[in-house]
Amino acid sequence: MKSWDFCRSITSVQILVSLGLEHGAALDRLLLNTALDQASIDNPETVVEASAEMAVVRNLLRELPHVANLGLLAGERYHLSAYGIWGFALASSPTARKAVELSQTYQELTFVFSGFTVEEHDDYAILVFDNTDVPDDVRLFSIEREIHAAMIIIREMIGNNMGEEWVRFQHPRPENAELYDQCFRGRVDFSAERNELLFPRSALDKSRAVGNLATASLLDKQCSELIAKRSARRGLSGKVRDILLCQRPMSMDMELVADALCMTSRTMRRKLAAENTSFRQLVDEIRLSLAEEMLTGTRLSVEQIAERLNYADASSFSQAFKRMSGHTPGMLRKQGQGAA
CATH class of the missing domain: 1.10.10.60 (Homeodomain-like)
Structure with missing residues (x-):
């Protein structure tokens, strides 16, 4: 069984708490079993274990059972600016391919629970998310959040060259699936063999006007150093x-x-x-x-x-x-x- 004691910044917890508060949940209920408080949430220096973030997810699901597709609602809030150095490294990448490579190499700096790999087949680049190790009670939330967040980031990276994405989920089509159609511009499949986000392969190697190779290289190095420092001693x-x-x-x-x-x-x-x-x-x-x-x-x-x-x-x-x-x-x- 996977251990969830690795560290990450407080940003993701801030996003989840904000979502819960907007839907009427109480702060103390959202922070139950996390050892966090308002001061911790407000402090940008706070570092939390993934297990604490997962506890917030459980609290969110328990407090808001009437809100459908909470994972999708959360995912739309994870823009590049939420990820600190990792986000800046992607934003400065000269091509989407370089950004995708960085995203996979340093995914420890993201807020995913499901690890992801990158493949290329025919006309598509494919992000494959493996949520096998994610606990059952947060698995659906996790994959909804992660695929939607990944799509948001890729759209920010590629812009008008993105075209229509194609997403595949392993879980069956939920009763309230309307939000899926609103979130994703292309095809959405359920009961698939894998959890995947597909987008045009041709977009990977197009130059990005805002990319800067020197800055991307520096931030690449800093991402590596940050992972080393965060590694649990x-x-x-x-x-x-x-x-x-x-x-x-x-x-x-x-x-x-x-x-x-x-x-x-x-x-x-x-x-x-x-x-x-x-x-x-x-x-x-x-x-x-x-x-x-x-x-x-x-x-x-x-x-x-x-x-x-x-x-x-x-x-x-x-x-x-x-x-x-x-x-x-x-x-x-x-x-x-x-x-x-």
């Missing part, structure tokens, strides 16, 4: 990382973190060294990861980001960011805005 380093992520503002005090783990700072330092890391390295990794997400995915000023990450001032933050990443906060934000 094991042992003591994982516990330290969790404590740092939960602190608002983030504490740089090793003694406080060591106390929370019921050990001395000396013991913690020795055990982290045995795991080939250090407290400073963990702090830097988290700060850089959160800074990159806030610079590309929010409108917070450099001063606000510096404050949230517990730097003395914007200048100190900018110097540290350049030391860790090789470029300034302004450079990253400008590249992201150019890609968008």
Whole structure:
């Protein structure tokens, strides 16, 4: 059985909660069994496990049983701008083919529960979604959301060259299927062998006027680095990382973190060294990861980001960011805005 303890940004939970609130659900009911609260939802630095997002989906389905096709309604809200660095990397890609390749390589940075692969047959490019490992109670919501969101993103990427898409769902045609016809411009099949989104293969290699190869390459590298930083650490380093992520503002005090783990700072330092890391390295990794997400995915000023990450001032933050990443906060934000 698949584990759902991998991390992702709070953005998807924000989207789901907003959908629930608009349909009359109560916030506390939507956040049941997630350990999240209003402050967590409002904080762009918050990182959650996929299991917490899945709990929100379950709460949404339980609280709104009268709303048909909730997955489709959610999917239409997942535009490129919701995905931070991953979204900017796709938006800056010189061709749709490059964007599709990036999307598959770095799908850990998306909000999918169903993994996807890319195929090309005859006149079609095909995204194949495998939701075998998704729990039964959220499987329908998941595949509705993911295929609709993928279609939204491809339309944003390809524009008028998209033509009519063709979608295939493994589940039987639901009683209230009218929304499917409204969401998808082309053919919609049910009870299919696979969950698929098909679109014209010819659109893959057409140049995109807003694409920029240099920016796409830089963001490609940053996507890789972000995945590495998000990868769940094991042992003591994982516990330290969790404590740092939960602190608002983030504490740089090793003694406080060591106390929370019921050990001395000396013991913690020795055990982290045995795991080939250090407290400073963990702090830097988290700060850089959160800074990159806030610079590309929010409108917070450099001063606000510096404050949230517990730097003395914007200048100190900018110097540290350049030391860790090789470029300034302004450079990253400008590249992201150019890609968008």
